Amino acid sequence: MIVNFAERAHNHNWELDPVVRSLLDTDFYKLLMLQFIWKHYPTTRVSFSLANRTSSVRLADMFAVEEVVGQLEHVRKLRFRKSELVWLAGNTFYGHRGIFEWKFLEWLEQDFKLSDYELSVTDGQFQLAFDGYWPETTMWEVYALSIISELKTRASMKKLSEFELDILYARTKTKLWGKIERLYGVPNLSVADFGTRRRHSFLWQEYVVKAMASNLGRGFIGTSNAFLAHKHDLEAIGTNAHEIPMVLAALANDDQALKTSQYHVLDLWQSTYEGALRVMLPDTFGTTQFLKGAPEWTADWTGQRMDSKNPYVAGDEYIEWLKERGRDPRDKLVIASDALDIDDIIGLHAYFGGALRAGASAQDFRQAADFQDSRKWTPGRRIRFSAGWGTLLTNDFRGCDPKGRIEFDPISLICKVSDVEGRPAVKLSDNYAKALGPASEIERYRRVFGTEGIANAGLVA
Amino acid sequence: MIVNFAERAHNHNWELDPVVRSLLDTDFYKLLMLQFIWKHYPTTRVSFSLANRTSSVRLADMFAVEEVVGQLEHVRKLRFRKSELVWLAGNTFYGHRGIFEWKFLEWLEQDFKLSDYELSVTDGQFQLAFDGYWPETTMWEVYALSIISELKTRASMKKLSEFELDILYARTKTKLWGKIERLYGVPNLSVADFGTRRRHSFLWQEYVVKAMASNLGRGFIGTSNAFLAHKHDLEAIGTNAHEIPMVLAALANDDQALKTSQYHVLDLWQSTYEGALRVMLPDTFGTTQFLKGAPEWTADWTGQRMDSKNPYVAGDEYIEWLKERGRDPRDKLVIASDALDIDDIIGLHAYFGGALRAGASAQDFRQAADFQDSRKWTPGRRIRFSAGWGTLLTNDFRGCDPKGRIEFDPISLICKVSDVEGRPAVKLSDNYAKALGPASEIERYRRVFGTEGIANAGLVA
Incomplete structure (x- = not known):
């Protein structure tokens, strides 16, 4: 074989192997939220902060701060490509055309930019924060997470x-x-890739997504990664995240406004998207209080995402709530997205997609054959169920290191709104371990929202 | 990335993707035997025939006879390369320099050729036979086997x-x-690759050999494949095979000469190689009768290969035989080479390399840690043990097909001497299922050699 001299020299010329190859290499919902923010909160100042909840993994001992800077600077130089903007403009998302306004796309092309960042090292961890107008800081979340996650991978691979x-x-x-x-072969399966932020690497996520798309047919409904959806003709999946209710809550001027802010989010969202993309995220300040206090019209929404509560419990709670409001749960949707792995996905699918027969439990469902056994299960959905499979889809290297170490195991990295116009941002969630914000503010929020239905469930990456 | 136009076009220009890339791509012992044959039996006519003992796999339904022809013709066009002859001339084999004579190497370079072949299809199987002078037919054995084996792989991969x-x-x-x-980490491990003939493919064998060499250190003693040994600076392993005693037996003119031919082989071998490479293969006509009737000087040989008898039994039998002749078995060597896999290798290593303690059996040894447990095992070899790991090293794809089929499982292909100067060739072996030759001749041989110690053990690929 003749040496490809140009390729070889070019490969050695590389100054940077970028983690983020495109501004579309983010969760699709960030783009939906960006349009929402651009429209309603263009000059609200919002800070994001990155944190590694797996403090035993000292990331700053694994790779240099200069590597992080190199990757962050690379992202700041990226621009939306013509073909990417055309895709956003011309594609159909969730069956709707023209989800993105022309004015927004023009702004994306001409005026979108990312804020500055502050980066330092304390006690073996990177301190990384983004401060600026909300439209300039929000997009950093996924870029920063995937950069840190992949730099960790690369550092481990060097050994x-x-x-x-x-x-x-x-x-x-x-x-x-x-x-x-x-x-x-699991009947009526509905699984999506939600694993961009804590992936092993971009290329591995791409491999996983292609593997799912090639082998699961319609059971794989798409990916949250807009770049991969665009590149591989897949559905882009996702609607909205905690940052919107968190920011709106922080902006509330009193306890009453705080309490109602969680519904104001939904109101503003549905008016922005004209009734499309109506999947709510009720766990920001506790699902149980959210549902109990929710206005009647929220029962018209398509469904909800369950991100911090035991999804069996959360789904049943939602089904009962819908029935009380005279809605047929079988027309509605629940999406589980909290640290899911294969056992949960199949178990939840069995639990919500049919009736478990005498003695069978969700844990007994291991594969397609279990759904064929009418002594265990009969089809007939109680509610539509989708799995948003994240870190344990795109970064499950546990037990795979030939040296037997745990360096490739995923860690619990987050990048969250920390400050809004000088006020601390708070998330309570349905799991005490997932609460975010200063203790005094968490206490105030708990006083306002209560703690009904909140559990102690620990953390999974 | 810029397209490599030349490479792409060249790849589409390929007329043949050769299975056998070099005349050295064979078992090293074939070269040792070739020199022996060239020296002593240059004009003896010997036929080889290929057979698929796994008759349920209809090879001729899997790939076309033209593909076989293309590969066989490719091999006939190969010549020993200068660098390969230099390696044979200059390398040290088993600590001996100059194993190959200059005259033999000259002959290899100038006059070596492969015989014609006869190829047809009957009942879904290829009938492939080689007829000619022994030096022209012997080398076909491994080339033909690896060609058929890899064409089967390629046919399965097309699906x-x-x-x-x-x-x-x-x-x-x-x-x-x-x-x-x-x-x-298994102490004093000694494993060699013996998997050329029934490998999945050349490239997979190369991968396996490199993996073993990179990770087992001195525990991996080398490969029987001369091409891989040359290419990767490894020891070439192997001495001789059944074909020599089979041919010499067929040439014997009466029962007495038949009986003694098995020792004549050894005599001629040791005079040819001046005392080097003295590993005997006593199972051609039954190990027990061989040892019982063997001349005293055979106990001076370095060791024996156990190719068809339960290796635990065969090793113990040899140890006892050596002791009876006043030789210290700890200086001698046994090599197991019959359908070995990992469990056998570790078990045999424990059995011959030390003392099993109260209640422990060879099957209890699974990994290095078992050898550290002095309640189970104490070191102290009874005889040196080496494993010649063949098909289940280089072609163990069982359970790996993502479609769950068995098409990649290895099959029992053989290519053996069938005819010598018009007389049928016979092998009895220590396993009734491995006997070769016409029934009437097998019966005559059994009358001459007896059947003591021969077992019914079935066949593994």
Whole structure:
């Protein structure tokens, strides 16, 4: 074989192997929220802060701050490409055309920019914060997370020989295939990739998404990653996240306004998107209080995402709530997205998609064959169920390192709104361990929203 | 990335993707035997025939006879390269320099050629035979086997998508690594690759050999494949095979000469190689009768290969035989080479390399840690043990096909001497299922050699 001299020299010329290849390489819902923010809150000042909740992993000992800077600067130089803007303009999202306004797309092309950042190291961890107008800070969240996540991967890979790297990926592919095999043939499956932010690497996420798309047919409904959706002709999945209710709550001037802010979000969202994309996220300040106090019209929404409550409990709670309001739950949707893995996905699918028969529990469902056994299960959905499979889809390298270490295991990285116009931002969630914000503010929020239905559930990456 | 136009066009220009890339791509012992044959039997006419003992796999339904012809013709066009002859001339084999004579190497360079072949199809199987002078037919054995084996692989791979192929190899690498991990750290390990003839493919064998060499250190003693040994600076392993005693037996003119021919082989071999390479293969006509009737000087040989008898039994039998002749078995060597896999290798290593303690059996040894447990095992070899790991090293794709089929499982292909100067060739072996030759001749041989110690053990690929 003749040496490709140009390619070889070019490869050695590389100054940076970028983690983020495109501004579309983010969760699709960030773009929906960006339009919402651009429209309603263009000059609200919002800070985001990155944190590693897995403090035992000292990231700043693994790779240099200069590497982080190089990647962040690379992202700041990116612009939306013509073809990407055309895709946003011309594509149909959730069956709706023209989700993105022309004016917004013009702004994206001409005026969108990312804020400055502050980066330092304390006690082995990177301190990374973004401060500025909300439209300039919000997009940093996913870029920053995927950068830190992939730099960690690269640092760990530097310790492996070529052969060990090959085995690392062989094992992980084997593990991935084991999961896909279990999903293969499960009736009416509905699974999406939600794994951009804490992925092993961009290329691995792409591999996983292609594997799911090639092998699960309609059971794989798409990816939250807009770049991958665009590149591979897949559906872009996702609607909105905690940052909107958190910011609107922080902007509330008194306890009464705080309490109602969570519904104001929904009102503003549905007027912005003219009734499309109506999936609510009721757990920001506790799902139970949210549902109890929710205005009647919220029962017209398509469904809800369950992000911090035991999803079996959360789904049942929503079903009962819908019935009380005279809505048929079978027309509604629940999306589980909290630290899901294969067992949960199949179990939840069985639980919401049909009737478990005498003695069977959700944990007994392991693969398609279990759904064929009418002594265990009969079809007939109680509510539509979708799985938003995140970190344990795109970064499940547990047990795959040929050296037997845990360096490739995913960690719990987050990047959240920390400050809004000088006021601290708070999230309570349905899991005490996932609360965010200063203790005094959390206390105030708990006083306002109560703690009904909130559990102690620990954390998974 | 700029398209490499030349490479792309060249790849489409390929007329043949050769299975056999070099005349050295064979078992090293074939070269040792070739020199022996060239020296002593240059004009003896010997036929070889290929047979698929796994008759349920209809090879001729899987790929066309033209593909076989293309590969066989490619091999006939190959010549020993200068660098290969230099390696044979200059390398040290088993600590001996100049194993190959200059005259033989000259002959290899100038006059070596492969005989014609006869190829047809009957009942879904290829009928492939080689007839001619022994030096022109002997080398076909390994080339023909590896060609048929790899064409089967390629035919099966044509049914898989790119993704399925990727998973096939990921799973097989994972399986291979599981085996290597178990061998890692086993004290005084001695394992060689013997898997050329029934390999999945040349490139997979190369991958396996490199994996073993990179990860097992001195525990991996080398490969029987001369091309891989040359290419990767490894020891070439192997001495001789059944074809020599089979041919010499067929040439014997009466029962007495038949009986003594098995020792004549050894006599001629040791005079040819001046005392080097003295590993005998006593099972051609039954190990027990061989040892009982063997001349005293055979106890001076370095060791024996155990190719068809239960290796635990065969090793113990040899140890007793050596002791009776006043030789210290700890200086001698046994090599197991019959359908070995990881469990056998570790078990045999424990059995011959030390003392099993109260209640422990060879099957209890699974990995290095078992050898550290002095309640189970104490070191102190009874005889040196080496494993010649063949098909289940280089073609263990069982359970790896993502479609769940058995098409990639290895099959029992053989290519053996069938005829010598018009007389049928016979092998009895220590396993009734492995006997070769016409029934009437097998009966005559059994009358001459007896059947003591011969067992019914079935066949493994």
